[in-house]
Amino acid sequence: MTSLSRATGIGRHFEKGKKSLPGAGGGGQAEVLLRQLRCGRLLRPPPPRRPPAPGRPWQEPEAAAAPRAATTCSGASRRSRGPSTRTWPKGVERRRWAPPRVPHPYRSLQWVPRGCWACCTASEDGQILADIISTVEFNYSGDLLATGDKGGRVVIFQREQENKSRPHSRGEYNVYSTFQSHEPEFDYLKSLEIEEKINKIRWLPQQNAAHFLLSTNDKTIKLWKISERDKRAEGYNLKDEDGRLRDPFRLTALRVPILKPMDLMVEASPRRIFANAHTYHINSISVNSDHETYLSADDLRINLWHLEITDRSFNIVDIKPANMEELTEVITAAEFHPHQCNVFVYSSSKGTIRLCDMRSSALCDRHSKFFEEPEDPSSRSFFSEIISSISDVKFSHSGRYMMTRDYLSVKVWDLNMESRPVETHQVHEYLRSKLCSLYENDCIFDKFECCWSGSDSAIMTGSYNNFFRMFDRNTRRDVTLEASRENSKPRASLKPRKVCTGGKRKKDEISVDSLDFNKKILHTAWHPAGNVIAVAATNNLYIFQDKVN
Template identity: 25%
Template sequence: MFGIFGNSSFLKNKKEINTNIFKFKSFELNIKNSFKEKVGCIASFRDEEILVGREDGILQVTNINANKTGNIEIFKKDFDLLDNENIKECITAMDCTSDNSIEKTVFLANEKNIKCIKIKERMSVIEWMQHSKYKNRVSLQNTTQKVFNQQTNTNIFDKTEYESKTIFNVGCVHKYLINSISLNVSNEFLISSDLLKINLWKSDRLEQSFNLVDIKEKLDCGSIFVINCTKFNAYNDTVFGYCTSQGQVVLNDIKIEPKSSEICTFDVQESRNSDNEFRMIKSISDFVFLDEYKIATRTLNNISIFDIRHTKNKLKNQELFDVDSSIFSSDMIYEKFKISHQNGILYTGTLTGEICVFNTNKMEFNKRKVNGIENELQIENGIKHICIKEGTLYCANKDNIFYTRLPPNK
């Protein structure tokens, strides 16, 4: 699957826009497979802790500052007797509660199953109350590279420093591939989505789901598209949105009707240049709620910003690179990229080992190279998974997690 699709012709008329280097540090996932993507998803956990959902069904929990890690087996390869097909163990989606308790609740999904677990560090309650884990903590800005590259007889990430217990485990809850799970602000409800449906769960039980959205009705009208991502609004407890390969973001409210009610829709339109060639691909792979009124979307080569109060007017459209016709005959057309934000600044990856940074406050755009990844157009150089927590940016490439402390906003 990996390889070079095109070369300089693919990035036709590529613009060199303020390309600088983020000084990233990294750690490797301890799995041996050089042919597949190692990371299924990543999520910020607590302070400088990161959750990595791996393709082998393992959840890796790492505290990058305290040199602690834990590997927790979540899923094994399974077989669906009803559909007569294998269920891969790869963790495709996860979300965790936003509280800062001694135990964190994490929801995880593979292709068809959802599991809820509780994770905590191996320490006593007294140690937790005294915050002993912070006594010897060194600022991430002062952490030296040799901490993670030091040649010793034992790997500093070998020892498990976390323990977990399974709370709920529900199988074959979706017929198609689960691509998203999301908790609302109060942690009361959980939504899960596959390619065609979105279901609602009570997060404290997971006994039975309630279907909110089924796009099969729209497919009967001749349209062919799927749901790419679903998430709750971080600023409204009852509003959730989903994006599609048709270039739409649809917002629904679960308090208006029992099966939720559609409140607004945003459209990302394909555009062409003067030679009638496509300049923007409309399939939306991810989106984020910037505040109560603004939404940012990510397609393969574009970031768009919309205002909920004026759905027909796009506030900003930022091209990440120009494309030519060769992209439509390559596997690159199917690549999906996550987008994250902090204080109005958007961060998203590329297929050339770069992070695109878009400041929505000043409407400024630039790119940052990630040291350690080749700056060539290859799928294996892609940075598709990205998240931010407490001023630290995390991104994944193959079996490496890169992280850096973001500069304060000026």
């Protein structure tokens, strides 16, 4: 344990902390209560039903399987060898601690497409959902982009270096590696299926030529190493060229193996597997700024792990009541502070955010700061508790602010002011009158994510109808853009869209009654050092770049 970890109190958790073991209460009535609370339906009568609005009926989202890249059994994907212009990124630490200045995202609202990948092909019955994208994440340099899907696969895209013959080629991302991260499992003690869906992916800072990332499903976290190999050893003494063993008594000379070039191979190998520490579903993982530890959060507990230790973790937050019938809230998201490795934050289904300091005690059962916006009694309704549940929380790159996303809005909080947010941006306020229909079709329980720009001057989050919203924190301007195949054509630019809530609709506007709620953007990511964004629209990944770059 380094002196940095001891100074910040992390060492206390690994020396005196409480070991996290799976506890009772994960099945039966407790599991039912937990599932109801996670969906916002605990101890609530259903709202009055009404006839469906005119229009086309609700449909299941289309999904199917994408053609997989050529992959070996060990998870290594091959690609042709050629003149490589790749340079390994340096100064990752510097980028992390001092985010670079990036071009202002609103000097031009013309975002141009840099790629569109269909991660699945539609099936005849439309019931194959295994390849729907479930998470998107840039690495610290922005040269790699990882996506996870419901089929347990991880696809990594690499940004192409600028070519002299094609000066505008930089910004294009191509498939770099594809591997199977998780497989479906079955818990025989609880008679519960554990699906292979990738819930979160988090990159580790690059220390050498290889890249490392953490991926997790509901129960198991894995540390993966992504490396390249373009040479192989030949000329062994006890093996021939086909790999067959030779008779050692027939050897007449001692040969020294030599390295010969081969087609470039990208290998993905699991280095650590962190399992058997969570009774409930994992919803968040976050790497600490000390680069040695990370946290994982489920519905009721948050555990602290060391990257080199897989057989034990330490419970730092536990909100499980003695009687599960008294359960009133669950943990929805958690994240470490980007610079202070003793500080982390977690949100709840009640719309509250708690900031904890691990130096105070081994078990952070008492928070250091409590963030909550008072509710207006006049606007309270049946859906108030559901739409106030926080689905995502993110620290800014500077560490001064944090951003939370609930169902209808994005809020920016100053860490020095707990009483109310400093900014509130309405994402799709026009849906407030549609909450009853959204409740009946379970769309009200969708978990939208949010992200910061590299300079913290803008924020982005998703919406329905393949719309995503961008907000400028300085000018208070906002724009609604659409991710679609029509907009992903070469030399095209995204045009702002507007939703009409009533009255006469203009030609370029779309009526709120014609929104497609099966097309939704839940996962977004922003390049850490430039105006490049990645948007996951169900089974498609769109990458856009600002035209001024």
